[in-house]
Amino acid sequence: xxxxxxxLLAILLFSLAGVFVIDQNIKSLFVDGxxxxxxxxxLILVYNKGVAFSMFSFLAEYLKYIQLVIVAGVFGYILYLxxxxxxxxxxxxLGGAFSNIYDRFIHEGVVDMVYxxxxxxxxxxxxxxxxxxxxxxxxxxxxxxxxxxxS
Numbered sequence: 001x002x003x004x005x006x007x008l009l010a011i012l013l014f015s016l017a018g019v020f021v022i023d024q025n026i027k028s029l030f031v032d033g034x035x036x037x038x039x040x041x042x043l044i045l046v047y048n049k050g051v052a053f054s055m056f057s058f059l060a061e062y063l064k065y066i067q068l069v070i071v072a073g074v075f076g077y078i079l080y081l082x083x084x085x086x087x088x089x090x091x092x093x094l095g096g097a098f099s100n101i102y103d104r105f106i107h108e109g110v111v112d113m114v115y116x117x118x119x120x121x122x123x124x125x126x127x128x129x130x131x132x133x134x135x136x137x138x139x140x141x142x143x144x145x146x147x148x149x150x151s
Contacts, residue, residue, distance in 0.1 A: 005084065008086075009079070011088055012078065013082065015090075016092075018095065019091070019092055020095045020098055021088065022127060023128040041116055041118065042115040043115075045117050046115075047108065064105060071101065075090075085142055085148065085150065089142070090139070092135040095131060096131040097128070100126075101117040112126045113125075113126055
């Protein structure tokens, strides 16, 4: 039997599931019709057919499968590293990624809802996007400051 770190796997899977469930519940509010408008931030419904800033939307149906392969690779790499310190940020990243990919299968685009337009117009994004960004920064810090990662 391969040497599996059950603590790493538990942290990763619980954080992944938490982000997925929270994000999908927020998105369901907007798919069901919730909207809110202010001077700086609008909570609206947009289906993003691409990735960040609608890039790669020309890949259409193939994009979700490409993303699945990339996300599976990240999952495998985290298990290969066997470092518990990566489990939580990787769970945040994978939970957000799986939630956005799930949207592509269910809604044919990622459900985005937060539109910042105070002083400048920013891309419309969602909770999963924020978790992915947070996770990427966290993982970069762990990579550049290896003393922070003891296991």
